[in-house]
Amino acid sequence: MGFFKHGKSVFYRDFLQHLHHSADQFVIAPGVKGMVMSVFMLPSLDMVFKVIKDHFAPPKDISKAMVKDRYYLVKTHDRVGRMADTQEYSNLILPRSRFSDELLQELRLVAPSTVLVYDDKVLIRHLYTERRMMPMNIYVEQLVDHGNEQALEAVLDEYGRAIKQLAAANIFPGDMLLKNFGVTRHGRVVFYDYDEIIYLTECNFREIPEALYPEQEMSAEPWYSVSPGDIFPEEFPVFLFPDLAIRKRFTRLHGDLFTASYWRSVQQQITQGQVMDVLPYTPSLQLKKHHVDRAASRQKTAPVV
Known part of the structure; x- marks a missing residue:
């Protein structure tokens, strides 16, 4: 509803109460480790x-300030129910005894300027909290392993609809x-990795030009010029x-998400x-739309004189 400060206060009080009535430890969150964030739960x-890492591995070419700007963009933008809400905290102090050794080792390694470990406490200078969801790649792998075709079809459709609805919100x-997408307990697909987010209208969607001769297609480098902001949706399927x-499904x-014309039509x-x-x-x-012949309907219901 826009009351960010009140939401943070309520969560923090509930969180402290939960810590008081629980005994488990913070651990590294499951899923593929990101190049920008270290995530624990x-x-x-x-x-x-x-927690934002101190340094980002290639090919990430952004800074901490840029990551924070993009999280702020999401905070103030219309999330259309497809981007996870975040709460931002500074100087959060937590009991050291509640951290697993593996997690502390990773935080010290990737974010030493943000995470300070003392004898009995851990000070985190800056972090974000988000609702926990199952990473979609893990969710899809489980469905494939169990042969659940119906659920697989549903989550892939949700994934496509999520991308299209984000595009509709620019x-x-x-x-x-x-x-980088999560699946809620209700099966809804939500985007939660914001370090490369951008306004749709700032993108330049292009078709891949035809090669002049076969050797160009076999080259390790593209045979066409690529400028910053250029995006080639034809590359999405394999990527x-x-x-x-699953790609065919x-x-x-x-x-249509694999065509530049679709994205340009949304931009327009x-x-x-x-x-x-x-x-x-x-x-x-x-609700289904039923097309009714109003004249015929009135005739059928007209009283007999």
């Missing part, structure tokens, strides 16, 4: 804690790998879905001031 709490996620079966559901609608509907529920729950 308390297993008994449905939240995660994210947001391009940047890094759209499945590991996002190494599994060919998603293409059937949302193959935004620049023209059109407001696109973003519904918070799946198509199966939407």
Whole structure:
């Protein structure tokens, strides 16, 4: 509702109470480790804690200040129910006894300027909290292992709808790998990695030019010029879905996301001031539109004289 300060205060009080009535330790959150954030959690709490690393491995070419700016962008932007809400804290002090040795070792290694460890406490100078979700890559792997085709179809459709609804809100996620999306307990797909987020209208979506001769396609370097902000949606399928079966399934559901024309059409609608509907529920729950012949309906119900 926009009451960020009150929300932070309520969560912090609930969090302290939870610490008092629990005994488990903070551990590294499951999933693929990010290049920008170190993420940990308390297993008994449905939240995660994210600390910005001191240094980012290539190819990340951003700074701490840029990461904070993008998190602030999300905080003040219309999240359309597809971007996780975050709470930002400074100088948070936690009991050292509640941290696992593995977690403390990682925090000391990747964020020594932010995380200070004392005899009985840990001081974290800056962090974000978010609602805990299952990383989508892990969720999809479990569905594939169990052969749950119906749930796999549903979550892939949700993933495509999440990207399209973010685009309708003038947001391009940047890094759209499945590991950067989470699945809620209700099966809703939500984006939660903001370090490469950008306004959609600032992107330049292009088609890949045809090669002049076969050797160009075999070259390790692109045969066409690439400028900052250029995005080639034709590259998305292989990049996002190494599994060919899942790639084909998603293409059937949302193959338009792999075309530059789709993204440019959304950009055009935004620049023209059109407001696109973003519904918070799946198509199966939407009210159906029934086209009724009003004249025929009145005739059938007219009283007999």
